[in-house]
Amino acid sequence: MTVSLAPVATDANSSTEKPALVIRNYSLSYRTDNGLVSALKNIDLTIGKGQTVGLVGESGSGKSSMAWSVMRYLPPNAVETGGAIRLAGEEMLDFSPRQMADIRGSRMSMVFQDPSTSLNPTIRIGEQIAEVLMRHRGLTKIEAYAYAEAALARTGITRPKEMLGRYPHEASGGEKQRVVIATAFACEPELIIFDEPTTALDILTARQILDLFNQLREETNVSALYISHDLGLVSRVVDEVSVIHKGVIVESGPVQDVFRRPKADYTRQLIGAVPNPDRWIGVDAPAVPETLVKLDDVGVRYGAPTKLQKLFWPKDSETTGFWGAKGVNIDIRKGELLGVVGESGSGKSTIAKVLAGLQDFEGRLEFAGKTFANRKDIDRAYRRRVQLVFQHPDASLNPRQRIGTIIGRPLKLYGVVPADKVAARVAELLEMVRLPADYAKRYPHQLSGGEKQRVAIARAFAAEPDLVICDEVTAALDVSVQAAVAELLVKLQKDTGTACVFITHDLNLIRQLAHRIAVMHHGKLVDFFDRPDARSDDRDAYTKALLDAVPVPEAAIA
Amino acid sequence: MRKFFSSPTAVVGTLLLAIVLFAALFGPLVAPFDPQEFHPVARLQGPSATYWLGTDQFGRDLLSRVLNGAPATVAFGLFATAIGVGIGSVIGVIAGVSGGWVDSTIMRILDGLLAVPDLLFTLLIVTVLGGGMEHALLAVAIAFTPGMARIARSAVLSVRTRDYVRAAVARGESGFYIVTFEVLPNALSPIVVESTIRVSFAIMIGATLGFLGLGAQPPSTEWGLMVAEARQFMFRNPWCVAIPGLSIAMAALGFNLFGDALRDALDPRRSH
Numbered sequence: 001m002t003v004s005l006a007p008v009a010t011d012a013n014s015s016t017e018k019p020a021l022v023i024r025n026y027s028l029s030y031r032t033d034n035g036l037v038s039a040l041k042n043i044d045l046t047i048g049k050g051q052t053v054g055l056v057g058e059s060g061s062g063k064s065s066m067a068w069s070v071m072r073y074l075p076p077n078a079v080e081t082g083g084a085i086r087l088a089g090e091e092m093l094d095f096s097p098r099q100m101a102d103i104r105g106s107r108m109s110m111v112f113q114d115p116s117t118s119l120n121p122t123i124r125i126g127e128q129i130a131e132v133l134m135r136h137r138g139l140t141k142i143e144a145y146a147y148a149e150a151a152l153a154r155t156g157i158t159r160p161k162e163m164l165g166r167y168p169h170e171a172s173g174g175e176k177q178r179v180v181i182a183t184a185f186a187c188e189p190e191l192i193i194f195d196e197p198t199t200a201l202d203i204l205t206a207r208q209i210l211d212l213f214n215q216l217r218e219e220t221n222v223s224a225l226y227i228s229h230d231l232g233l234v235s236r237v238v239d240e241v242s243v244i245h246k247g248v249i250v251e252s253g254p255v256q257d258v259f260r261r262p263k264a265d266y267t268r269q270l271i272g273a274v275p276n277p278d279r280w281i282g283v284d285a286p287a288v289p290e291t292l293v294k295l296d297d298v299g300v301r302y303g304a305p306t307k308l309q310k311l312f313w314p315k316d317s318e319t320t321g322f323w324g325a326k327g328v329n330i331d332i333r334k335g336e337l338l339g340v341v342g343e344s345g346s347g348k349s350t351i352a353k354v355l356a357g358l359q360d361f362e363g364r365l366e367f368a369g370k371t372f373a374n375r376k377d378i379d380r381a382y383r384r385r386v387q388l389v390f391q392h393p394d395a396s397l398n399p400r401q402r403i404g405t406i407i408g409r410p411l412k413l414y415g416v417v418p419a420d421k422v423a424a425r426v427a428e429l430l431e432m433v434r435l436p437a438d439y440a441k442r443y444p445h446q447l448s449g450g451e452k453q454r455v456a457i458a459r460a461f462a463a464e465p466d467l468v469i470c471d472e473v474t475a476a477l478d479v480s481v482q483a484a485v486a487e488l489l490v491k492l493q494k495d496t497g498t499a500c501v502f503i504t505h506d507l508n509l510i511r512q513l514a515h516r517i518a519v520m521h522h523g524k525l526v527d528f529f530d531r532p533d534a535r536s537d538d539r540d541a542y543t544k545a546l547l548d549a550v551p552v553p554e555a556a557i558a
Numbered sequence: 559m560r561k562f563f564s565s566p567t568a569v570v571g572t573l574l575l576a577i578v579l580f581a582a583l584f585g586p587l588v589a590p591f592d593p594q595e596f597h598p599v600a601r602l603q604g605p606s607a608t609y610w611l612g613t614d615q616f617g618r619d620l621l622s623r624v625l626n627g628a629p630a631t632v633a634f635g636l637f638a639t640a641i642g643v644g645i646g647s648v649i650g651v652i653a654g655v656s657g658g659w660v661d662s663t664i665m666r667i668l669d670g671l672l673a674v675p676d677l678l679f680t681l682l683i684v685t686v687l688g689g690g691m692e693h694a695l696l697a698v699a700i701a702f703t704p705g706m707a708r709i710a711r712s713a714v715l716s717v718r719t720r721d722y723v724r725a726a727v728a729r730g731e732s733g734f735y736i737v738t739f740e741v742l743p744n745a746l747s748p749i750v751v752e753s754t755i756r757v758s759f760a761i762m763i764g765a766t767l768g769f770l771g772l773g774a775q776p777p778s779t780e781w782g783l784m785v786a787e788a789r790q791f792m793f794r795n796p797w798c799v800a801i802p803g804l805s806i807a808m809a810a811l812g813f814n815l816f817g818d819a820l821r822d823a824l825d826p827r828r829s830h
Contacts, residue, residue, distance in 0.1 A: 356728040357727075357728055358727060383728060384729075387729075390721045390725065395720055395721040396721035396725055400743040400744055409729070
C-alpha cells in the first residue's frame with residue numbers, strides 16, 4: 001500500500017501495464033421525490049495510460065454525473081447500485097473520504113466548464129496554485145511559487161510572475177482557464193477530467209485552449225477523460241470516444257471509426273445534427289433585393305453621460321460610458337436571412353435590442369419609408385411587423401401563463417384574427433411549429449427547452465411580421481434540438497416569406513442558413529459579405545481567424 | 559403538498575396556526591363560561607377541574623377569556639397586515655415600475671420612515687390619532703407600509719428585467735397590461751410570504767399596544783390587555799399572565815413558522 005503513494009517514477013513499470021482508469025458495470029441513481037431515478041446504467045469505460053477518451057452526450061445524458069462519480073464527489077441523494085471504478089488498478093469505491101481528499105488534486109484532478117466560477121475570486125491566483133502544490137507535494141511556499149510560475153509559463157501565459165500576484169477578475173477568461181489547467185497539471189496527476197473546458201469561452205480562445213491541451217498532453221503523457229457535447233471539438237482532441245445517451249453508453253471506439261462509421265442510431269442522429277457549413281438548408285435568396293430595414297450609423301452607448309454631467313463636465317462626458325455598438329450600417333432585405341456573427345460582448349445582441357425597440361440608440365433606423373431617430377419614436381405598426389425571439393426560452397415565456405394565452409396574446413393585441421377565432425389560430429400556429437394542439441393548455445415549465453423555443457417562435461410568427469429577429473435562439477439547446485429549430489425556422493420563412501436576422505456565435509450553423517453574414521467585433525461591424533464569399537481573400541482578418549478557429553467535425557471532412 | 563409538509567417547520571407552524579384559527583373562529587362558542595362572569599370565591603386560582611387554566615383577580619375563567627379574546631387579536635393582526643400590505647404593495651409597485659426619479663424619491667422617503675423602529679412609529683401614530691382598537695390597527699398598518707413597499711419594489715425589479723417582460727415591451731403592450739398580467743403574477747409570491755410573517759409582528763405590536771393601554775380598552779378580552787391587567791397579581795398567580803402571554807406567542811409563532819415554510823416551498827432557489 002505504501003508503494004502507491006510513492007513518486008510515480010518508482011512504480012512506473014507497474015502502472016504502464018494497468019490502465020489509468022477502469023470503470024466496470026457501474027450504475028448510479030438519484031433519490032428524488034418520485035423515487036429512484038437512474039442516471040447511469042452499466043457503464044464500461046477504460047482509459048489507457050496516456051490516452052484521452054471523450055465522453056459525448058447531450059444535457060441530461062449523465063456525462064457530468066460520470067465525472068463526479070470518478071471524482072468521488074457525489075451529492076448526498078446519489079445511490080451507487082453497483083460496479084467498480086479503478087484508478088490504476090485500485091478500487092476507488094472502497095476509499096474513505098479522507099483517502100480521496102489525498103488523491104484529488106495529486107493523482108486525479110479536474111478542469112471545470114466555467115473558469116470564472118472555479119477560481120476563488122478573493123484569493124490571488126498564485127496562492128491558489130501554490131496551495132495545491134504545498135498540500136499534495138509538501139513543497140515550501142517559495143518552492144511552490146517557483147513551481148507555479150513554471151507551470152503557468154508552460155501553459156503559454158506571457159508574464160507568469162505577474163499573473164501569480166493577480167486576482168481572478170484581473171485575468172481574461174482564456175487566462176483563467178489556463179490557470180485552472182496549470183493547477184490541474186501541477187501535481188502531475190495520472191488522470192485529469194475535463195468537463196466541457198471550452199464551452200464558456202469564445203471561439204478564438206477555445207481554439208487556443210484546445211491547442212494547449214494537445215501540447216500538454218504530449219509533454220506529460222497524462223490520461224484524460226474529456227467530457228463534451230460538441231462532436232466537432234471532441235474529434236480534435238481524443239483518441240477514443242464513448243457516446244452516452246440517457247445514462248447508457250450506446251457506442252464506443254476509436255474516434256475515426258465512431259464518426260465515420262457510426263453503428264448506433266443515436267450516434268448517427270447526433271452526427272447528422274452537427275451543423276456542416278457546406279450543406280445549405282436555407283431558403284432561396286429573394287430574386288430582387290429590396291430593402292426592408294436599414295440601420296444608418298447606429299450607435300448604442302451604455303452608461304451615457306447625464307444632462308448634469310454634460311453641463312458641468314463636458315470634457316469627461318465624452319469619454320464616460322461604453323459603446324455597445326458604434327457606427328453600424330446594416331440593411332436587411334425582404335425575405336432574406338441575415339446572419340450576425342460575433343463573440344460575446346461584440347455588440348450583436350445590442351443590435352437585436354435596437355431592432356426590437358428595446359434599446360435607446362443614436363443614429364437612424366429606417367423601416368418601410370419611415371425613419372426613427374430614437375427608441376421612443378418607434379410606433380406600434382413597427383412593433384407588430386418586427387418580432388423578437390430571445391435566447392433563453394425559459395426566461396422569455398411568462399411562467400404563470402398557459403401556452404395558449406402566450407401565443408394568443410399577439411393575435412388579440414394586434415387584432416390579427418377576430419376574437420372568436422383566436423383559439424383556432426393558436427392551434428394552427430402550434431401545428432406550424434410541430435407541437436400538438438393540446439399544448440395550448442399547458443404551462444411553460446411542463447415543456448422541454450426545445451419545445452419552449454418553438455412556442456416562442458410561434459408567438460413571433462403569430463403577429464405575421466415582416467422581420468423576425470432571432471437572438472442566439474439555438475445557443476441554449478442541444479445539438480439535435482438545435483438542428484430541428486433551425487430547420488423549423490427555415491420552413492417558416494419559406495411559408496411566410498418573412499425576413500430573418502439570425503444572431504449567433506456558431507459560424508458553421510450560420511453558413512448553412514444565411515444569405516448574407518455580418519461580422520461584429522468590439523461593437524463595430526468589421527465585415528459584411530454574401531455567404532458564397534466567406535472564403536474569399538478580401539475578408540477581414542478577424543473573419544478569417546473566426547472561420548479558421550471553428551472545428552469542422554471529422555465526419556464532415558470525410 | 560406532500561413536499562410542503564416534509565419539513566418540521568411546516569408541520570409545527572400549520573398545527574399552531576390551526577389551533578389559533580380554530581380559537582379565533584369558534585372560541586366564543588366553545589368557551590365554558592361567560593368571560594366577564596365574576597366568581598368571587600375562586601379568585602387567582604391555578605388550573606383545576608372547573609377552571610381548566612385558572613382564574614384572574616376577579617375570578618373570571620382564563621380559558622374563556624383567552625378563547626373570547628382570540629377573534630379580536632387574530633383579526634387585528636390580519637387586518638392590520640392586509641391594509642399595510644395593500645398600501646405598501648401599491649407604492650412599491652409604482653416605484654419599481656416607474657424607475658428613475660419617481661423611484662428614487664419614493665424610496666428615499668421610505669428609507670427615512672424605515673429608520674424609525676416599528677413599535678416607536680406605531681406609538682407615535684397612536685399618540686397623534688388617539689387610543690382605541692381601530693386607531694391601533696391603522697397605526698400598525700401605516701408602520702408596515704414602508705417595509706412592504708420595499709419588498710414589493712424589489713420583487714417587481716427582479717421581474718421587470720426578465721425576457722418575457724421585455725418581450726411584452728417589444729410587442730408594444732400598454733403599461734397597464736405589462737404590470738397586471740406580466741409583472742404582478744410573478745412578483746406576488748414574495749409579497750404573500752412576507753405578509754404571512756408580518757401577521758405575527760402585527761399581533762405582537764397589537765398586544766404591546768394593549769399592554770400599554772393604547773389599544774383595546776377594558777373589559778375587552780384582547781390578550782395584550784389581559785397581560786397588562788393581571789400584571790399586579792403576577793406573583794400571586796403567574797397563570798393569569800402566562801396564559802394570555804403564551805397565547806400571543808403561539809399565534810405569532812404559528813404565523814411565523816407557516817410563513818417561513820411557505821417561503822421555502824414557493825422559492826425555487828431553496829427547494830430542489
